[in-house]
């Protein structure tokens with residue numbers, strides 16, 4: 001197995017509290033062996049290796065873990081975006097425009113579009129990607145989306161409960177989603193999501209989706225509290241969902257429930273019981289002109305936070321985690337260290353990938369992601385900057401200089 005030394009790292013962010021709590025290492029080095037990190041420490045103590053890469057005093061951090069995207073789609077929604085920027089409000093019904101385009105697309109077109117989006121994400125430093133179905137909304141179209149996604153990404157989530165498709169009866173559609181559709185899609189996915197919102201699925205319907213998913217042995221996630229106050233966050237906690245995502249509108253009871261779900265959990269060991277991750281989606285909040293989720297307050301309340309791109313053609317047509325991190329710092333009140341941690345380790349926890357031994361959609365057992373520590377998957381990015389601070393200090397600049405995923409240089 002070939003070993004690679006990444007040497008002369010000016011600033012190394014590991015997310016490994018055993019190395020330095022909430023901190024960054026200076027004059028550091030990393031050794032990669034095969035797909036995993038083998039050693040992390042001071043450059044002066046680095047062991048001999050087969051190959052060497054000089055980081056030139058620049059910053060290295062874990063690859064981004066994008067725990068929330070909707071990348072299996074066709075078409076775009078430029079006209080809807082223009083109307084929104086002219087004053088229209090976002091409504092769930094726009095999803096049906098993408099459903100029509102996606103159903104009409106060939107497998108090859110969907111696969112190529114997904115590959116294009118993943119390539120964009122990799123160039124921006126993303127090494128782990130979750131994506132959802134949800135633009136098919138028939139049994140065949142949802143299975144097709146899940147199958148195509150499972151050939152490309154690290155985690156696939158079933159989102160048949162995205163919106164009731166045009167022309168369908170809501171009760172009959174819920175029966176379909178929680179019955180034959182779930183059964184047909186289950187072999188291709190690791191989790192089930194539901195859009196719990198006015199215009200999508202109400203509390204009763206959301207409970208049914210979460211109950212049937214749980215009965216099928218699948219993890220759950222919830223799109224909640226995006227367009228207004230609602231039961232999404234409370235239901236996610238009640239059903240032990242891995243994450244609840246969006247969260248622009250939270251009540252004190254929502255904060256209490258999310259924080260309570262984490263009491264007694266230590267991120268370092270990953271010990272149970274684990275709680276429900278609050279996933280904020282800054283690019284989506286901006287693109288829909290919705291209030292920014294209260295990320296600062298969630299962290300202060302003791303909730304584990306993730307930052308994701310929510311890349312999709314309706315509400316957030318970007319896979320840029322760098323942009324999301326910069327927004328979280330500049331507009332949501334996070335420190336750069338907190339934002340980077342939420343966009344790496346936070347996403348990994350939201351996906352259940354922060355510990356060794358998770359299984360990818362192709363059935364391959366994988367090492368932990370979201371940290372740079374001995375034994376973790378060697379997913380890391382080199383910045384064209386001396387410090388992660390530059391991600392927010394120089395917003396919008398293409399700072400990703402090199403990316404390794406599972407020990408292989410991918411950019």
Ligand SMILES: N=CN[C@@H](CCC(=O)O)C(=O)O
Pocket residue numbers: 070094095098195223226284310312313314315316
């Ligand atoms: N909120 C629900 N689903 C997506 C939007 C999908 C769309 O508008 O196409 C989201 O996360 O924002």
Ligand SMILES: [Zn+2]
Pocket residue numbers: 068069070223310
């Ligand atoms: Zn979403």
